[in-house]
Amino acid sequence: DQQVKQNSPSLSVQEGRISILNCDYTNSMFDYFLWYKKYPAEGPTFLISISSIKDKNEDGRFTVFLNKSAKHLSLHIVPSQPGDSAVYFCAASLNYGGATNKLIFGTGTLLAVQP
Amino acid sequence: AAGVIQSPRHLIKEKRETATLKCYPIPRHDTVYWYQQGPGQDPQFLISFYEKMQSDKGSIPDRFSAQQFSDYHSELNMSSLELGDSALYFCASSFYSSGLSNEQFFGPGTRLTVL
Numbered sequence: 001d002q003q004v005k006q007n008s009p010s011l012s013v014q015e016g017r018i019s020i021l022n023c024d025y026t027n028s029m030f031d032y033f034l035w036y037k038k039y040p041a042e043g044p045t046f047l048i049s050i051s052s053i054k055d056k057n058e059d060g061r062f063t064v065f066l067n068k069s070a071k072h073l074s075l076h077i078v079p080s081q082p083g084d085s086a087v088y089f090c091a092a093s094l095n096y097g098g099a100t101n102k103l104i105f106g107t108g109t110l111l112a113v114q115p
Numbered sequence: 116a117a118g119v120i121q122s123p124r125h126l127i128k129e130k131r132e133t134a135t136l137k138c139y140p141i142p143r144h145d146t147v148y149w150y151q152q153g154p155g156q157d158p159q160f161l162i163s164f165y166e167k168m169q170s171d172k173g174s175i176p177d178r179f180s181a182q183q184f185s186d187y188h189s190e191l192n193m194s195s196l197e198l199g200d201s202a203l204y205f206c207a208s209s210f211y212s213s214g215l216s217n218e219q220f221f222g223p224g225t226r227l228t229v230l
Contacts, residue, residue, distance in 0.1 A: 032217040043119070043205050043221035044158070089157065099165035099211045100146050102173055103219060105157035 003027050004092050006106035014114050019077040021109050023090030028071065030092040034103065035064060035075045038087045047088075048075070080113045087111070117142055119222035121206050127228045128196050136191040136225045140208030146170070147189040148219055149181060152203040164189060165211055196229045203227075 005024045013019045021035075031052045036044035050057040050064045050073070057064050063076045077084055087108045093101040120139040128134050140147050146165045150158040160173035164183035175181075178196075183189045193200060203226050207219035 034218065036221070041223075041226075043121075043207075043223045046218055046220055049218055093217050095217075098170050100148065100163035100170035100209075101217050102148065102160040102163060102171055103150075103158075103207075104160070107157050 001026075002107070003030075004090055004104050004106040006088075006090055006109045008109050009107070010110040010112070012112045012114060013080050015082055016079045019075075019080045019084065019111055019113065021075040021077075021088050021090075021111065023073050023075075023106050025071050025073075025092050027092070027094065028068075029094055030104075031095050032093045032101065033064070033066060033073050034091045034093070035062070036089045036091060036105075037084075038089060038108070044089055077111075080111075082113050082115050085111055085113045119206055119208050119220055121204075121222035121225050123225060124223065125226050125228075127230065129230055130196055130198060132196050132229075134193045134196060134227060136193070136204050136206075136227070138189045138191070138206030138208075138222060140187050140189070140206075141210075141220055144208035144210045144220075145187060146209045146211050147183055147187070148207040148209075149175075149189070149191050150205040150207065150221075152205060152224075154202070158205055161191070193227075198229050201227060201229045 034049040035047045038044045090106040091103040148163040149161040152158040161175040181191045203224045207221045
């Protein structure tokens, strides 16, 4: 049962335009969401995160929006650059009260930014 | 800045052999996570440690064991290897005491191939 879903396996945008990557989740108890970028043969690189008590977080060209009622979050990249081409994973965590919070990943979206 | 170090980066083993993967977290990080990513799949949580104690356990086979040592590095021991164990194994670390323990930083991964 995939609790975190990225329904678009791939996305292609032009350089300079906005990239919008989407993510849906099923567990309303998730309390933290993260986006990771991954190049082939490398580990995921943390990009940006958002707590479930917020609806927006911005860091430079990256903005994450959270719609709790729809159980949906999105990552906006503006402006998109060719170096942004990678696989983007959405991840969610659930705080059980312990020190560690395992991440549950979506299936990833391959973003291709065309020059 | 120092990142998570994993060794070896590549490992080839025969069926029924054993393997040991090592992870050195970012300095001052006190938590370590292990994830397994099969071909074309999203990373799946295996196990986590905080202050040298196991904190959470995911879909880790009984043939696998792990521990975190006094210097906070961690080792994932895998015995009776099966073909299906071939995957990328990622280690991630975070700093619980920072209040940002959800933000996990990943190493480059160890690619295990079982022949």
